[in-house]
Amino acid sequence: MAYHADRSIAGNIDDWLDQFEMFSIYEILPEILELWGANLETEVQSKKLPKSSREMTTALFLLRCVEIGINISELDLLTIGMVLDIWTEKNQMMVLNIARWLDRRSLINSNLRS
Helix, strand or coil, X not given: CHXXXXXXXXXXXXXXXXXXXXXXHHHHHHHHHHHHHHHHCCCCXXXXXXXXXXXXXXXXXXXXXXXXXXXXXXXXHCCHHHHHHHHHHHHHHHHHHHHHHHHHHHHHHHHHHC
């Protein structure tokens, strides 16, 4: 590719590579690791919920399945991540429903007082 960009470069790849100095990878490894680490860092805060302090065990996983109505026979069709996503969505919906119920209740109470 370099030859197509600049015809003064040797056409044979071996001749072209011989133009460069040889160096030990261990000399530049610290710089490579530093650049690699900087590339992995992020300035954006994660949108994921904080991890539960509770370790996921088989029993806890099966409990989550029962809570969302998944049979053992259906587990062949789902991954662990899918089950946990469904469980999380169900809990978020439950929180929204409770909030709506509380809003309605406060609205009813305020109407009764007036």
